[in-house]
Amino acid sequence: MKTCFLAFLLAFSTASTARDLTVPLDAEAQAKLTPAEVVQLMKEGNQRFLANTPVERNFLEQIKTTSTGQYPMATVLGCIDSRVPHEIIFDKGVGDIFSVRIAGNFINSDILGSMEFATAVAGSKVIVVLGHTECGAVKGACDNVEMGNLTSTLSNIAPAVYSVGHRHDVRNSKNKAFVDDVTHANVDLTVRNIVERSPILRQLVDDGKLIVIGAMHDVQTGEVTFFDDKKIDKSSL
Numbered sequence: 001m002k003t004c005f006l007a008f009l010l011a012f013s014t015a016s017t018a019r020d021l022t023v024p025l026d027a028e029a030q031a032k033l034t035p036a037e038v039v040q041l042m043k044e045g046n047q048r049f050l051a052n053t054p055v056e057r058n059f060l061e062q063i064k065t066t067s068t069g070q071y072p073m074a075t076v077l078g079c080i081d082s083r084v085p086h087e088i089i090f091d092k093g094v095g096d097i098f099s100v101r102i103a104g105n106f107i108n109s110d111i112l113g114s115m116e117f118a119t120a121v122a123g124s125k126v127i128v129v130l131g132h133t134e135c136g137a138v139k140g141a142c143d144n145v146e147m148g149n150l151t152s153t154l155s156n157i158a159p160a161v162y163s164v165g166h167r168h169d170v171r172n173s174k175n176k177a178f179v180d181d182v183t184h185a186n187v188d189l190t191v192r193n194i195v196e197r198s199p200i201l202r203q204l205v206d207d208g209k210l211i212v213i214g215a216m217h218d219v220q221t222g223e224v225t226f227f228d229d230k231k232i233d234k235s236s237l
């Protein structure tokens with residue numbers, strides 16, 4: 001009984017816009033949320049995940065509810081890594097987030113186009129660029145791996161490798177500090193590239209309708225650390 005009551009309480013957000021988290025957002029609920037509140041909801045979701053107290057969701061019911069439309073709160077750009085499932089680590093359900101996944105979580109014009117749809121058309125308020133520890137793509141880029149189409153994929157991470165190379169004597173994946181540095185730089189560069197390469201997304205930020213923020217997922221603990229000091233919002237443009 002006590003557990004049920006706790007689960008009931010946890011099903012409601014502690015953010016200022018308290019609502020039933022078992023129900024996907026509708027148009028009105030999405031419109032009410034500010035980008036800053038969505039960042040908070042993403043943080044709270046990861047806190048619930050870490051506490052092993054996820055919201056109890058009926059996914060089939062959520063499929064039915066969202067069948068007539070979707071009103072997600074956020075867009076997450078993350079790696080394909082099997083240890084970083086967005087909905088699980090942010091404790092989100094069907095219809096809550098747009099999920100963009102590519103090895104090394106970088107952008108190109110196709111991904112920017114997807115983000116423009118996810119925000120300007122479908123109304124999500126935050127783009128989270130989610131790097132993660134022990135990233136094979138980043139390590140591959142650090143080692144200049146060449147293999148089929150992967151060569152071209154990893155070349156997208158090269159700017160991050162070059163940007164921190166001068167700080168390290170050993171520039172390969174055997175140097176954990178180098179890999180960590182590149183992983184962080186790749187997230188920072190991607191956050192900046194998003195607003196520099198997409199006038200549509202930049203305009204949304206300028207209008208106060210979008211925050212672009214980097215974050216790092218620790219595959220050993222499941223903890224997501226948000227880079228609040230480097231987020232791009234209306235005040236930082």
Ligand SMILES: [Zn+2]
Binds near residue numbers: 103132135
């Ligand atoms: Zn990865």
